[in-house]
Amino acid sequence: EAGVTQFPSHSVIEKGQTVTLRCDPISGHDNLYWYRRVMGKEIKFLLHFVKESKQDESGMPNNRFLAERTGGTYSTLKVQPAELEDSGVYFCASSLNRGQGDTEAFFGQGTRLTVV
Amino acid sequence: AQSVSQHNHHVILSEAASLELGCNYSYGGTVNLFWYVQYPGQHLQLLLKYFSGDPLVKGIKGFEAEFIKSKFSFNLRKPSVQWSDTAEYFCAVNANTGGFKTIFGAGTRLFVKA
Numbered sequence: 001e002a003g004v005t006q007f008p009s010h011s012v013i014e015k016g017q018t019v020t021l022r023c024d025p026i027s028g029h030d031n032l033y034w035y036r037r038v039m040g041k042e043i044k045f046l047l048h049f050v051k052e053s054k055q056d057e058s059g060m061p062n063n064r065f066l067a068e069r070t071g072g073t074y075s076t077l078k079v080q081p082a083e084l085e086d087s088g089v090y091f092c093a094s095s096l097n098r099g100q101g102d103t104e105a106f107f108g109q110g111t112r113l114t115v116v
Numbered sequence: 117a118q119s120v121s122q123h124n125h126h127v128i129l130s131e132a133a134s135l136e137l138g139c140n141y142s143y144g145g146t147v148n149l150f151w152y153v154q155y156p157g158q159h160l161q162l163l164l165k166y167f168s169g170d171p172l173v174k175g176i177k178g179f180e181a182e183f184i185k186s187k188f189s190f191n192l193r194k195p196s197v198q199w200s201d202t203a204e205y206f207c208a209v210n211a212n213t214g215g216f217k218t219i220f221g222a223g224t225r226l227f228v229k230a
């Protein structure tokens with residue numbers, strides 16, 4: 001069974017440019033999460049999809065970040081325009097939705113974003 | 117707000133030493149608790165989890181954790197570490213705050229000297 005895959009694995013962009021990160025969850029997983037880890041700090045929650053709906057986007061830093069999950073399959077996270085402080089590793093995770101949170105999340109390998 | 121606190125950011129041990137990593141969370145309701153591990157160059161992966169039942173849970177590679185509800189704690193233990201346990205360990209909590217999301221602690225980097 002394929003795991004959670006993220007693309008690209010690395011991205012280096014200039015300040016002001018746009019970057020789109022993609023996450024393909026495990027097939028059948030309704031829950032999809034985005035997290036970010038800035039160098040040396042904790043893994044911070046960004047948002048949570050259940051199928052195509054945004055369940056919780058309380059962690060999104062500002063309106064330069066836009067996440068979508070059309071059709072409830074893969075998800076994209078767009079940063080436009082990128083700023084230096086957006087640099088970090090962006091993780092995606094997916095899990096089954098049994099309605100009680102008692103399922104483990106499976107993580108992708110992360111996308112390392114560097115804004116210069 | 118829900119939060120997870122890990123007591124140590126860096127731990128250095130010699131092989132065969134015992135390990136205990138502290139984790140406390142702040143949420144008064146029913147919680148699901150996890151420890152994840154990230155080995156160098158690899159994905160985050162699940163080490164063990166607690167949903168209900170016996171508060172002493174056993175995970176992979178000889179790790180175990182004890183849920184103490186009264187202390188809001190879920191400490192990770194291993195009686196005898198190996199060099200291959202060098203990794204970063206994350207405690208995480210999943211609770212229903214109008215929808216479930218997993219909140220992570222800041223992580224503990226463990227280095228085991230051979």
